[in-house]
Amino acid sequence: MLPNKSDFNIIEESEIISVANYRNNIPRKSLGYKTLIEVFIDFVYPHLV
Template sequence: MPKEMDFNEVDQNFVSAVADKRNKIPRKSLNYRTPLEVFLSYIDESHLSSLN
């Protein structure tokens, strides 16, 4: 995405797609786990079931 991109003109579907893609990239700083994996490691089953 270009630096001068105006985020006021970007729709939510695009932002969500980019966030989803970026959260699935393994990071060296997270011991080569993805941000999503790290986030989910802090959430237990009771939290997940309450999201439905």
């Protein structure tokens, strides 16, 4: 994880993407222990069929 008040100008873009991917793949209690992508797919898929 990144410390508070990190200067994003000195952090590699790949590291920022890695942290974002990690955070977005944590199951959320408020989403029924699903990840954000699972909720998104559950919402979008019925509209595509």
